[in-house]
Amino acid sequence: MKDYTKDDHKIWQLLATTQMNNIPNKAATTYLNCLQQMKTVLNRQEIPEFKKITHWFKNYTGWSIKTVPGLIPPEEFFSLLAEKKFCSSTWLRNANQLDYLEEPDMFHDIFGHIPLLANPVFSAYLSKFGKIGVKNLAHKKKLIQLQRLYWFTIEFGVIQENEILKPYGAGILSSIEETNRIHRQEGVFHPFNVQKIINTDFHTDRLQEEYFVISSFKELFNSLSAFEY
Ligand SMILES: [Fe+2]
Numbered sequence: 001m002k003d004y005t006k007d008d009h010k011i012w013q014l015l016a017t018t019q020m021n022n023i024p025n026k027a028a029t030t031y032l033n034c035l036q037q038m039k040t041v042l043n044r045q046e047i048p049e050f051k052k053i054t055h056w057f058k059n060y061t062g063w064s065i066k067t068v069p070g071l072i073p074p075e076e077f078f079s080l081l082a083e084k085k086f087c088s089s090t091w092l093r094n095a096n097q098l099d100y101l102e103e104p105d106m107f108h109d110i111f112g113h114i115p116l117l118a119n120p121v122f123s124a125y126l127s128k129f130g131k132i133g134v135k136n137l138a139h140k141k142k143l144i145q146l147q148r149l150y151w152f153t154i155e156f157g158v159i160q161e162n163e164i165l166k167p168y169g170a171g172i173l174s175s176i177e178e179t180n181r182i183h184r185q186e187g188v189f190h191p192f193n194v195q196k197i198i199n200t201d202f203h204t205d206r207l208q209e210e211y212f213v214i215s216s217f218k219e220l221f222n223s224l225s226a227f228e229y
Contacts (some may be wrong), residue, residue, distance in 0.1 A: 152211070
């Protein structure tokens with residue numbers, strides 16, 4: 001495990017405590033259930049140890065965490081996902097970057113992304129997504145489409161539960177401000193439509209303006225059939 005400073009530990013505790021207090025009734029129920037299930041290895045008290053998380057997954061959906069220094073080439077990115085290996089950075093933001101970050105840090109990668117991997121349907125979605133990417137490495141256009149799908153689902157996905165819109169995407173769940181914006185229904189919310197998603201550009205330098213809303217994780221998984229032609 002990376003050597004974290006006392007300040008890093010304090011930042012983790014502050015981020016995790018603030019967001020864990022904020023998300024009940026706001027985050028997707030499936031995400032909240034997974035987070036609860038993982039509480040021995042992912043909690044507000046301590047910076048999580050990747051080895052322990054990987055060990056925990058052995059009895060569930062079989063994911064492991066791989067440490068990466070930053071962005072990795074698409075071939076590696078897709079093949080790791082296909083093998084159920086999720087990449088995480090190890091650096092943690094500092095005290096004056098508690099909200100939106102352009103570069104994902106460990107709080108984003110772990111707190112945002114990891115819990116849902118314990119859900120069998122979401123887990124199957126992500127690994128199948130990786131496999132489709134591996135098959136299409138030579139097809140630039142398809143890779144762009146997959147990047148958009150990743151962005152509007154895995155990073156900024158929203159699910160509707162009863163009448164309430166709730167984030168399940170890691171980009172939202174690792175931002176207190178954006179979680180609250182979704183709760184207030186600020187933004188443009190489109191019904192989930194994979195054809196529209198793969199034709200929609202996204203930007204990485206500011207809060208999102210539009211979101212695509214799924215009604216179930218099964219719907220998300222089934223959307224991958226759009227790439228099987
Ligand atoms: Fe992410």
